[in-house]
Amino acid sequence: MRFTIDKNQFLKGLLIAGHSIGNKNPNPMYLCFKLELTARGLEITGSNGDITIWTLVPNVLNDKEIIRNSSLGSTLVNAHVITEVVRKLEGEEVSMEIIDNVIAKIDDSKATFKLNCISAEEYPHIDFEKAGNPFVLSCGDVSALVSQTAFAALDKDTRPILMAINLRAEGGKLTATATDSARLSRKSVAVDPSLRFSVNVPAKTLADIVTLFEGNDSVEISANAEKIIFSFGTTLVSSRLISGEYPVSSSIIPQNFSFFLEVNAQQLLGAIDRVSVLATDHAPVVKLSMDDEQVEVSSTSDQTGSGVERLTTIQYTGERLEIAFNAMFVTQAVRALGSEDVVLSFIGEMKPFVIRNPKDDSVVELITPMRTR
Numbered sequence: 448m449r450f451t452i453d454k455n456q457f458l459k460g461l462l463i464a465g466h467s468i469g470n471k472n473p474n475p476m477y478l479c480f481k482l483e484l485t486a487r488g489l490e491i492t493g494s495n496g497d498i499t500i501w502t503l504v505p506n507v508l509n510d511k512e513i514i515r516n517s518s519l520g521s522t523l524v525n526a527h528v529i530t531e532v533v534r535k536l537e538g539e540e541v542s543m544e545i546i547d548n549v550i551a552k553i554d555d556s557k558a559t560f561k562l563n564c565i566s567a568e569e570y571p572h573i574d575f576e577k578a579g580n581p582f583v584l585s586c587g588d589v590s591a592l593v594s595q596t597a598f599a600a601l602d603k604d605t606r607p608i609l610m611a612i613n614l615r616a617e618g619g620k621l622t623a624t625a626t627d628s629a630r631l632s633r634k635s636v637a638v639d640p641s642l643r644f645s646v647n648v649p650a651k652t653l654a655d656i657v658t659l660f661e662g663n664d665s666v667e668i669s670a671n672a673e674k675i676i677f678s679f680g681t682t683l684v685s686s687r688l689i690s691g692e693y694p695v696s697s698s699i700i701p702q703n704f705s706f707f708l709e710v711n712a713q714q715l716l717g718a719i720d721r722v723s724v725l726a727t728d729h730a731p732v733v734k735l736s737m738d739d740e741q742v743e744v745s746s747t748s749d750q751t752g753s754g755v756e757r758l759t760t761i762q763y764t765g766e767r768l769e770i771a772f773n774a775m776f777v778t779q780a781v782r783a784l785g786s787e788d789v790v791l792s793f794i795g796e797m798k799p800f801v802i803r804n805p806k807d808d809s810v811v812e813l814i815t816p817m818r819t820r
Contacts, residue, residue: 448482448522448544449520450514450515451541451542452513452514452540452542452543454533458533461526461529462530463491464493464501464502466493466659467494467684468526476565478525478527479525479565480529481567483520483521484514484517488505488506488513488514491503492570497652498649500685502681504681505681522551522564523565523569524564529562532553536558537555538557548564550564551563575683577669578669578670580642582639583667584621584665586665586679588636589657589660590657590660592621592623593650594657597612600626602627608694609628610649613645613647613693614648615644617645620638621636622634624696629773630813632783632812633810634811646675647689648675656686663680672688700813701798701799705765705793705795706792707762708761708764709761711760712788714758714759715781719777722746732771733773734746734772735768736768736769738766742758743755743757743758744758771819772817776814780814781812784802784803786806789802789804790802799814800813801814
């Protein structure tokens with residue numbers, strides 16, 4: 448295999464595929480990129496066994512020649528090493544040649560590197576066959592599904608199913624749900640009513656995928672019981688699913704409330720941030736005290752003291768209510784909504800409460816209160 452390639456496009460492809468490469472893996476092949484020069488261009492594949500990314504650097508892009516002086520072939524080369532080598536080269540073009548199937552010679556006319564490489568036949572078989580019934584969504588919709596839910600997924604493997612975002616299509620909606628059992632986030636977008644499936648995709652994987660959407664307007668998605676595939680631009684991403692039944696959450700979200708607080712989002716976030724500075728625990732507890740005359744945000748610590756701030760831009764409906772919560776949970780939920788104002792709806796002191804954007808009912812953030820002394 449031999450080619451000369453535009454350095455920036457080569458590096459871009461390596462960085463995209465690199466999202467699938469970890470620092471460690473029991474299978475050393477998963478620390479390598481598979482580079483294959485075909486009639487279409489340079490195909491770069493990376494995988495860690497759970498997520499696989501394939502991306503194409505085309506021969507020609509926007510009428511500009513990207514790859515020239517080429518001879519078809521394939522090889523495996525350490526992903527981190529080749530990425531750093533190409534990143535640091537100063538030339539506008541990079542030449543690569545495989546020598547005796549064991550050496551990858553890379554140079555930019557000033558610097559030359561000789562990297563160990565392996566026969567591409569050693570790479571595990573990757574199945575990129577599309578699963579289920581493919582459908583198309585805007586990249587914006589997929590990004591919203593992830594950004595407004597992923598933060599609520601569990602970040603420890605104590606319960607693997609809760610490290611996933613559940614994607615469920617039914618009734619003309621694709622709904623993303625994430626929960627760590629103490630809070631829940633849900634976001635829905637419209638899809639074809641004929642679509643019907645439910646899969647559990649690792650939240651971290653989805654968060655990585657949406658960072659690759661830059662420059663693309665839409666993404667094709669296909670899923671079955673074993674995998675989900677995202678296709679956009681010249682990139683394919685295949686991810687394993689987390690097996691098991693996702694907790695039933697539809698009955699958890701309350702429908703009827705007795706207390707309502709509408710407040711400016713930035714004012715609420717600022718007050719929570721200021722009073723929680725006194726908290727010494729990993730999960731700072733903040734209290735909302737509400738009645739028809741005033742609403743206060745407060746925090747108390749035996750070690751550091753107490754703080755209280757009155758909210759001014761508010762509208763409260765209901766009798767007096769005090770409710771304590773994890774400050775980080777509410778802060779993340781409010782930020783995810785991305786709205787100027789938010790509405791907090793309560794049932795009672797120790798009942799889960801809901802945070803919504805008053806102008807967008809497609810997103811629901813549910814928080815479980817905390818007990819205080």
